[in-house]
Amino acid sequence: xxxxxxxxxxxxxxxxxxxxxxxxxxxxxxxxxxxxxxxxxxxxxxxxxxxxxxxxxxxxxxxxxxxxxxxxxxxxxxxxxxxxxxxxxxxxxxxxxxxxxxxxxxxxxxxxxxxxxxxxxxxxxxxxxxxxxxxxxxxxxxxxxxxxxxxxxxxxxxxxxxxxxxxxxxxxxxxxxxxxxxxxxxxxxxxxxxxxxxxxxxxxxxxxxxxxxxxxxxxxxxxxxxxxxxxxxxxxxxxxxxxxxxxxxxxxxxxxxxxxxxxxxxxxxxxxxxxxxxxxxxxxxxxxxxxxxxxxxxxxxxxxxxxxxxxxxxxxxxxxxxx
Amino acid sequence: xxxxxxxxxxxxxxxxxxxxxxxxxxxxxxxxxxxxxxxxxxxxxxxxxxxxxxxxxxxxxxxxxxxxxxxxxxxxxxxxxxxxxxxxxxxxxxxxxxxxxxxxxxxxxxxxxxxxxxxxxxxxxxxxxxxxxxxxxxxxxxxxxxxxxxxxxxxxxxxxxxxxxxxxxxxxxxxxxxxxxxxxxxxxxxxxxxxxxxxxxxxxxxxxxxxxxxxxxxxxxxxxxxxxxxxxxxxxxxxxxxxxxxxxxxxxxxxxxxxxxxxxxxxxxxxxxxxxxxxxxxxxxxxxxxxxxxxxxxxxxxxxxxxx
Numbered sequence: 001x002x003x004x005x006x007x008x009x010x011x012x013x014x015x016x017x018x019x020x021x022x023x024x025x026x027x028x029x030x031x032x033x034x035x036x037x038x039x040x041x042x043x044x045x046x047x048x049x050x051x052x053x054x055x056x057x058x059x060x061x062x063x064x065x066x067x068x069x070x071x072x073x074x075x076x077x078x079x080x081x082x083x084x085x086x087x088x089x090x091x092x093x094x095x096x097x098x099x100x101x102x103x104x105x106x107x108x109x110x111x112x113x114x115x116x117x118x119x120x121x122x123x124x125x126x127x128x129x130x131x132x133x134x135x136x137x138x139x140x141x142x143x144x145x146x147x148x149x150x151x152x153x154x155x156x157x158x159x160x161x162x163x164x165x166x167x168x169x170x171x172x173x174x175x176x177x178x179x180x181x182x183x184x185x186x187x188x189x190x191x192x193x194x195x196x197x198x199x200x201x202x203x204x205x206x207x208x209x210x211x212x213x214x215x216x217x218x219x220x221x222x223x224x225x226x227x228x229x230x231x232x233x234x235x236x237x238x239x240x241x242x243x244x245x246x247x248x249x250x251x252x253x254x255x256x257x258x259x260x261x262x263x264x265x266x267x268x269x270x271x272x273x274x275x276x277x278x279x280x281x282x283x284x285x286x287x288x289x290x291x292x293x294x295x296x297x298x299x300x301x302x303x304x305x306x307x308x309x310x311x312x313x314x315x316x317x318x319x320x321x322x323x
Numbered sequence: 324x325x326x327x328x329x330x331x332x333x334x335x336x337x338x339x340x341x342x343x344x345x346x347x348x349x350x351x352x353x354x355x356x357x358x359x360x361x362x363x364x365x366x367x368x369x370x371x372x373x374x375x376x377x378x379x380x381x382x383x384x385x386x387x388x389x390x391x392x393x394x395x396x397x398x399x400x401x402x403x404x405x406x407x408x409x410x411x412x413x414x415x416x417x418x419x420x421x422x423x424x425x426x427x428x429x430x431x432x433x434x435x436x437x438x439x440x441x442x443x444x445x446x447x448x449x450x451x452x453x454x455x456x457x458x459x460x461x462x463x464x465x466x467x468x469x470x471x472x473x474x475x476x477x478x479x480x481x482x483x484x485x486x487x488x489x490x491x492x493x494x495x496x497x498x499x500x501x502x503x504x505x506x507x508x509x510x511x512x513x514x515x516x517x518x519x520x521x522x523x524x525x526x527x528x529x530x531x532x533x534x535x536x537x538x539x540x541x542x543x544x545x546x547x548x549x550x551x552x553x554x555x556x557x558x559x560x561x562x563x564x565x566x567x568x569x570x571x572x573x574x575x576x577x578x579x580x581x582x583x584x585x586x587x588x589x590x591x592x593x594x595x596x597x598x599x600x601x602x603x604x605x606x607x608x609x610x611x612x613x614x615x616x617x618x619x620x621x622x623x624x625x626x627x628x629x630x631x
Binding site: 058066117118126132133139298301 | 363421425426429430432433434435436439440442443444446447451559563567570599601602604608612615616619
């Protein structure tokens with residue numbers, strides 16, 4: 001419970017009463033906004049999960065991973081392949097969810113072992129390349145992935161005898177997933193490993209001299225970050241009901257990265273705000289959809305120049321930039 | 324299988340490899356020059372190349388519509404190149420000024436993210452201009468073929484191979500023989516020391532961006548003439564591949580980038596002979612990973628120091 005408290009303390013509303021109201025508000029959102037917006041809140045929720053995961057890699061450990069979508073794809077196809085008519089296999093969601101997390105983590109480790117020795121900017125390009133390779137392979141591995149035609153009629157999860165199939169049910173399921181992810185991430189941040197990440201991000205040589213095993217620490221960041229995406233992927237596949245290789249384009253990685261940066265790197269409330277701004281706002285401003293990416297691009301540059309810490313920076317980051 | 328390795332297909336693919344390799348090399352030089360001086364990946368370099376291509380496109384379209392191209396085809400193409408290179412250079416200089424210079428002393432992630440932002444921004448500017456439609460480079464000269472042993476080669480390919488070589492030789496001599504080139508090498512080695520020797524570091528950085536961007540612009544026009552179809556996303560894949568080429572040769576190393584471009588072009592062209600062409604893009608990325616694992620400083624060795 002102490003841990004949970006520490007997590008709640010991070011939310012910038014000091015009073016527990018307000019926090020309680022916030023919880024009630026979030027829980028009561030679906031009936032208030034209707035099913036269309038609940039659907040969009042679900043989209044935002046999945047991006048929050050991805051953001052929390054990538055935040056571990058980029059925000060905590062300072063490793064720029066531009067191929068994060070690859071792990072998302074591994075999670076999604078991991079579930080989709082064994083829970084759809086594609087092979088006629090129907091393994092329950094709750095069994096495959098941890099398995100997808102494990103697949104993605106394994107993917108992260110397998111990619112991480114060779115590439116984590118590289119300097120930061122090489123890492124960015126190699127992970128970007130990896131993300132593209134996964135998409136190209138999914139697109140061309142017809143006999144297994146059904147190529148561009150995608151996987152269809154993926155089973156929804158069952159809770160007891162109830163299938164999770166309406167936007168409202170998904171909303172609550174995703175909400176639980178986010179809370180779980182946020183809890184894990186904030187615990188990690190305040191752990192020995194989390195401090196090792198910060199030390200490494202700040203000065204790799206100094207961290208190494210202090211006894212931190214750089215490769216191991218990086219690999220853990222990469223693997224743990226990837227496993228969040230695996231969870232998000234499995235949920236995404238089960239929620240959409242059908243997945244296609246185009247769902248896993250570079251733009252997903254870029255969007256997730258953008259929401260972390262706009263919200264505030266290393267900060268979980270920042271991730272949530274970033275996802276609401278990045279995924280939710282375009283829905284409100286449908287007319288300007290065409291200019292959305294244009295604005296993102298400009299915003300990223302402006303953010304880096306004028307407010308490199310994001311809207312809700314983590315306390316640590318803020319101090320780093322102010323020194 | 325025998326059909327795969329018949330000499331005419333082999334020669335065709337070698338010529339293809341040299342053509343696309345020259346284009347990769349020209350783009351790769353921009354990455355390498357900037358990296359050599361600022362230690363940053365100019366993520367928007369692919370977009371600079373794309374804008375160059377559209378600059379040439381605009382000129383050629385104008386000349387074809389006004390009838391000028393029918394009478395002066397060579398002059399039209401030459402001006403397409405010049406305009407394409409100017410558009411790219413100006414864009415490179417603007418980017419440096421707005422998106423990169425304020426971040427020169429920021430943490431290392433900042434300029435990289437700024438560059439990604441600039442890249443998204445530029446793609447979308449072009450998307451809005453062309454309304455997301457594929458554009459077709461106008462035909463100025465009819466494509467002719469020259470007999471070469473058992474096969475024939477397009478004059479466009481020969482033109483691209485030769486002109487990319489000329490541009491690269493020009494760059495090489497510029498860097499090795501001129502005073503500005505010497506200053507560029509000095510700044511790449513140490514900005515502080517160069518400044519103490521009376522070199523205007525800011526000016527040299529702008530010149531580096533301008534030169535790298537001009538080469539990318541030329542490559543953009545070549546691609547337009549060769550493949551004829553261009554759109555706002557055309558910079559993305561060549562951008563990554565050219566970066567791969569720069570890394571393969573050893574980033575910061577000018578000769579290395581040229582070599583890397585041709586190496587990658589050949590690897591792709593010959594790779595298609597042994598594996599399905601859908602996996603062509605995978606070759607480049609796999610090559611990048613392999614080189615970085617086994618030869619992290621590239622084949623020719625990087626010029627910069629490790630401490631960034």
